[in-house]
Amino acid sequence: xxxxxxxxxxxxxxxxxxxxxxxxxxxxxxxxxxxxxxxxxxxxxxxxxxxxxxxxxxxxxxxxxxxxxxxxxxxxxxxxxxxxxxxxxxxxxxxxxxxxxxxxxxxxxxxxxxxxxxxxxxxxxxxxxxxxxxxxxxxxxxxxxxxxxxxxxxxxxxxxxxxxxxxxxxxxxxxxxxxxxxxxxxxxxxxxxxxxxxxxxxxxxxxxxx
Amino acid sequence: xxxxxxxxxxxxxxxxxxxxxxxxxxxxxxxxxxxxxxxxxxxxxxxxxxxxxxxxxxxxxxxxxxxxxxxxxxxxxxxxxxxxxxxxxxxxxxxxxxxxxxxxxxxxxxxxxxxxxxxxxxxxxxxxxxxxxxxxxxxxxxxxxxxxxxxxxxxxxxxxxxxxxxxxxx
Numbered sequence: 407x408x409x410x411x412x413x414x415x416x417x418x419x420x421x422x423x424x425x426x427x428x429x430x431x432x433x434x435x436x437x438x439x440x441x442x443x444x445x446x447x448x449x450x451x452x453x454x455x456x457x458x459x460x461x462x463x464x465x466x467x468x469x470x471x472x473x474x475x476x477x478x479x480x481x482x483x484x485x486x487x488x489x490x491x492x493x494x495x496x497x498x499x500x501x502x503x504x505x506x507x508x509x510x511x512x513x514x515x516x517x518x519x520x521x522x523x524x525x526x527x528x529x530x531x532x533x534x535x536x537x538x539x540x541x542x543x544x545x546x547x548x549x550x551x552x553x554x555x556x557x558x559x560x561x562x563x564x565x566x567x568x569x570x571x572x573x574x575x576x577x578x579x580x581x582x583x584x585x586x587x588x589x590x591x592x593x594x595x596x597x598x599x600x601x602x603x604x605x606x607x608x609x610x611x612x613x614x615x616x
Numbered sequence: 617x618x619x620x621x622x623x624x625x626x627x628x629x630x631x632x633x634x635x636x637x638x639x640x641x642x643x644x645x646x647x648x649x650x651x652x653x654x655x656x657x658x659x660x661x662x663x664x665x666x667x668x669x670x671x672x673x674x675x676x677x678x679x680x681x682x683x684x685x686x687x688x689x690x691x692x693x694x695x696x697x698x699x700x701x702x703x704x705x706x707x708x709x710x711x712x713x714x715x716x717x718x719x720x721x722x723x724x725x726x727x728x729x730x731x732x733x734x735x736x737x738x739x740x741x742x743x744x745x746x747x748x749x750x751x752x753x754x755x756x757x758x759x760x761x762x763x764x765x766x767x768x769x770x771x772x773x774x775x776x777x778x779x780x781x782x783x784x785x786x
Contacts, residue, residue, distance in 0.1 A: 448662075450657065507711060510722060
């Protein structure tokens, strides 16, 4: 994907230099996107980007350039917070959602506790109804030849489809009860994010300050 | 005039730290790692330019954010802070689906509860009717209380054993 000698890449055009065939920028900064390199150059600088790209495998470079371009664009739009502003907004949104989930799950757990009792009430009431039936509801009915004083009232009050709905809905013991005590995502550690005026080093991948 | 102790930036650059050093307030010598990341990713002059363009009261926040971004990029050279953004977006999508699903379950339970209440009321009504009917005089099946003694008994018996009573079918 290297540019031909006739059309220098956006980086070489910006830097006003000849675009060599082996230009490291050419595959990632096409001439039709001049702003992309201009932003990256302004925020990171050409030599820093070159060093960064040279430390990566070729198949990683495109993603790296695109993420650098995104960061540069964010920093130019918001010179104080840059990307970190967006991270804060997303964190806040995630926290809100997690609180809502927690509240919804605790409300759901109340229903699931009541559900068992509710079905028992319906069943008991239905049994009472059946007993009542046997004690002789003296209505005219039956087509058979039995002519005694008591005729059973067979009318079905609950249509079949409603009977099926009465079956217990096990809202799913398909959620982990521990989710009720929601944690912030296990993947993110809050210490990653800048604390006000107290950014301390940690033992993650670092570089030698000397 | 210069600082008695050089800031991390000037120490790294091996130069004198002037009194008005732009970076000195935000990159103390006690945290060399913080400046080292910034230097590697953004460079000294870019960092100085970025901070100089801002009013004084915003520079501390900006320095912290720049430090965070450079640290993220050192730890993840391919995606840097953008990796964190992507991760957060995925978690938000997952959380949104979970919330919708949970609210759906709540709505189902609400509907079920209302249905159960209706059914309870219907059962109570049936019991009340059944009790009332049982208490009524059994004149239709008992010859002692026949209010129509002159009616053709055969006709009455046929009527008693018909399949309908007051329009209700059995």
